[in-house]
Amino acid sequence: MFRFDVIKQSTQSSARAGIMQTAHGPVETPVFMPVGTLGSVKSITPEELAACGAQVILGNTYHLYLRPGREVISRFHGLHRFMHWPHSILTDSGGFQVFSLAKLARVTAEGVSFQSHIDGSTHLLSPEKAIEIQGWLDADIMMCLDQCTAYPASYEEARKAADITLEWARRCKGAWESAGNGHQALFGIVQGGMHFELRRTSAERLAELNFSGYALGGLSVGEPLDLMLDTAAAAIPLLPEEKPKYIMGCGRPEDLIDLVCLGADMFDCVLPTRNARNGQLFTSRGVITVTNAWYRQDPDPPDKTCACYTCRNYSLAYLRHLFLSRELLAYRLNTIHNVHYFVNFLRRMRAAILKDEFESFKKRFYENREI
């Protein structure tokens, strides 16, 4: 049921516009996917997400497996109905959180055993289990279980993690085929740290497994920005051209432009939602901090060029007041604005690619910056 078509290739760079079809509708690429860790993009409703233009969101396998768990979500035949989001959902495999959030993560022949960060209970996440969980979550796009290395990682560490990730990808593919959940796509993940040679091997061997799409994992894990972009630049061309290319966890607007230039199609990041809750707003002029004293009496919205609900109805003075007063509405209005910004940032990039004007889009982006 899943398919992906590139509908326009830029003549100025590797940027491209495409369209994915999932079991829950179309997704136009390049696309930004807001993060809905626990079955909720923090503070906003599905209707608000849709009004921001979001076509696909991300759910976290590790979190949803632990809480509310299979029994509850199965009662609703998956995450869509449970959380009242009728559009596409991509779930990560849980691997990243197991290694970063859980306690005592230990790789065994079977998979990775760990202790829940909530109650210390012991669990085993295997490739088969990751597919099973994403099966009952009814994700439109599942991710293979992977092992993500921290930065810096030695060649040997990165090689081991990439090898395990590849082995797990094989087992995920097998489990996915056995389960016969044909309406759910399965993406493979390239690892290899910042070692280009490992990235190359990982990408090539992964491509042989013929996934519905391919992701670069293990980026934005603390490495210098240039190194992130260089690694992405080395790896993205190695991914099959006819498949969607997903860069996991990268979200600075400047980087999104560069990554789209390199041919990337999909992005997720907690930056818009987390920073909103910290009072940071992304605007066409740059990032602004809502608590700044010069907004005290400012009747203007955060971004005069923005059509989001927040900018249409509220002033910086009010947003500043709400945030300083720790009013719950503050987090929500900020989140609506930031999610709208990111989703539409990618939509505008797509429109520029379709008109083959990506270079002038990029130029305008930097010209508008004041902050």
Add this chain to the structure above:
Amino acid sequence: MFRFDVIKQSTQSSARAGIMQTAHGPVETPVFMPVGTLGSVKSITPEELAACGAQVILGNTYHLYLRPGREVISRFHGLHRFMHWPHSILTDSGGFQVFSLAKLARVTAEGVSFQSHIDGSTHLLSPEKAIEIQGWLDADIMMCLDQCTAYPASYEEARKAADITLEWARRCKGAWESAGNGHQALFGIVQGGMHFELRRTSAERLAELNFSGYALGGLSVGEPLDLMLDTAAAAIPLLPEEKPKYIMGCGRPEDLIDLVCLGADMFDCVLPTRNARNGQLFTSRGVITVTNAWYRQDPDPPDKTCACYTCRNYSLAYLRHLFLSRELLAYRLNTIHNVHYFVNFLRRMRAAILKDEFESFKKRFYENREI
């Protein structure tokens, strides 16, 4: 500009249906006014308030005076535009918070001096100042500065507070007349603790001052429920029949029924909003606690008879999950439901009065209770 008309008097009790006209539109009574302390009904937007049926909300003079303060709100010509609420607003006088929240409140000849609970700065709230603040807030309905006694209060304590309240009411009236803010109504407040005789004197002398409406203050301050209702029963008939009668700070659904029966027209209470944030939902079956284990897999909404956004789109299982996960969306969905419940509870009472069926409304209310 302000006017109030009783359009239907119940033949079964003192209950009545009326309509108020404020500078920002009509308000059908009896009416419940959600509390928006700091220029926001916590966690929800003005559009959501309106969708719940709210026609008037309450703002807190004490809080808004301290934060964001006059300069900011005047920049927006009042609270309506600042907070994006185009309908009616009633503001309290600040008296209640000064005596309950601020530090070192001390009554002087001028008014009451106090220290801000935020930064310890010293302020003086006088009757004239209370009118001035409510002037720049541009409240549709202002309240006179009053002194509220705690429970229990001796006759002497209560008499003193009632006398001061009456003196302040005179000064408020004078300040209001001098300011010439004719589009803003001014209500007087009856005090007197639980001493019926003091309530009588206070009400009679206040009525001589000819306010646009009258409120009972100093109820629901810790007294037994029966005593609250007995005091209200003694005082409500003493208020001028042709003016709106407002019972401040009372909100248990059972009490609202009894108070409407006694002839009360207006109510405010933090119960729906505060309890929502504590996971308690008001339903036709009674109050339910969303964390209850038996809702773990419950696909039903909190109240099948409720037409609010939350009940139309979400299950108890999901609301329980959000609340246990401390997701911000939990507080909001619960608040929408509770505000909808209270606002519509009063609207349904009004409809029953119009059909002269209040007694059967009351009977049905108790029959539906299961919890």
